[in-house]
Amino acid sequence: MIEQDWLSERFAEHQDRLHAVAYRMLGSSGEAEDAVQEAWLRVSRADTSQVENPGGWLTTIVARVCLNMLDARRARREDVAGALPPGPATPQPSVHPNGQAGPEDEALLADSVGVALMVVLDTLTPAERLAFVLHDVFAVSFAEIGPIIDRSPAAARQLASRARRRVQGTAQASDAAQSAKRDIVEAFLAASRNGDFNALLELLDPDVVAVELRGARAVASFFSGRAEAARLALVDGVPAAVWAQRGQPKAVFAFTISDGKITHIAIDADPDRVRDHDIVLLGTGNTERR
Known part of the structure; x- marks a missing residue:
């Protein structure tokens, strides 16, 4: 005993x-x-x-x-x-911890x-x-x-x-890949915030899909001038954007990038899923973890 x-x-x-x-x-x-x-x-x-x-x-x-x-x-x-x-081998997906x-x-x-x-x-x-x-x-x-x-x-x-x-x-x-993605997301947010339609077109793939919209011109028109409250962030360690209200994340914008162009933007505003993400808001010279 x-x-x-x-x-x-x-x-x-x-x-x-x-x-x-x-x-x-x-x-x-x-x-x-x-x-x-x-x-x-x-x-x-x-x-x-x-x-x-x-x-x-x-x-x-x-x-x-x-x-x-x-x-x-x-x-x-x-x-x-x-x-x-x-045939070609299929890479095994990584498994993330739960809980x-x-x-x-x-x-x-x-x-x-x-x-x-x-x-x-x-x-x-x-x-x-x-x-x-x-x-x-x-x-x-x-x-x-x-x-x-x-x-x-x-x-x-x-x-x-x-x-x-x-x-x-x-x-x-x-x-290297993460750094390049961060630069593209940051440029997208700046162009959206400033209403720079042409800059948005330069960043978007011609067949980009976002918010049930397809095509660079449609997506650029939707986002132009609409990113005032969105911030560059690391979401589960990946460069992304977060819309926050009173400092609390309310929506996550995930970007898929291929050959230096944004091909897909997924927006998730489900409170439970947003809360489950590890979110680090990035700023000029400081970071905040949420």
């Missing part, structure tokens, strides 16, 4: 970190919860007499559970791919490159993903990582290095 109480206390103490590890490994909050629960089942049946570092021991168990889940996921994808006719994120999750999300990171992690082998996430995100040593993936510390280091190169390349491409 005393040992079980000690286990419960140690597990509760490290649970936020364990969920953060599982989320970064699996890319899904639901699967992360499943992994943590499976880890607890293993922990509750384990012999703890030799455990000197509870945090490291628990992290190792969660990592092994996640590794098994990633291996199973990869096998399922290979089965599905084998049943499909030959309230813990403090470690929020910090990790802020430090990551968002969707791009999750997509590129999904292309790594399970061993590469584990080595990179545990070492680069959670500062676990390669001496500890090696046994989890049945590799030497040197081999684990090589796996993490290979994964890091791919992640860094994706991050650089993502940053």
Whole structure:
């Protein structure tokens, strides 16, 4: 009974970190919860007499559970791919966490490159993903990582290095794309605010669609002179525009951009959906999170 109480206390103490590890490994909050629960089942049946570092021991168990889940996921994808006719591979969509994120999750999300990171992690082998996430995100040593993936510390280091190169390349491409999109959205808002019809036409694709309107001239006419209350923002980390009333976001404008032109503008004014977004209002020299 005393040992079980000690286990419960140690597990509760490290649970936020364990969920953060599982989320970064699996890319899904639901699967992360499943992994943590499976880890607890293993922990509750384990012999703890030799455990000197509870945090490291628990992290190792969660990592092994996640590794098994990633291996199973990869096998399922290979089965599905084998049943499909030959053709170009379809990229797997990234999965966003649902519900309230813990403090470690929020910090990790802020430090990551968002969707791009999750997509590129999904292309790594399970061993590469584990080595990179545990070492680069959670500062676990390669001496500890090696046994989890049945590799030497040197081999684990090589796996993490290979994964890091791919992640860094994706991050650089993502940053460039996000910067370009921000410039286009900002220019669109300025032209709309100033009623500059010709500037709007320059930014819009000839076949742009927005608010049940189709075509650059129709969309430019609709938005010309109408963006006084709209502000440049990051919505879930992506450049967008937000209409706010008394400082509270009321509508989100999402832009689809192709070849430097706006091809679609989606407007969402549903209060519940707007409230669920992570919105950072951007200004000249300052930002506000809503």
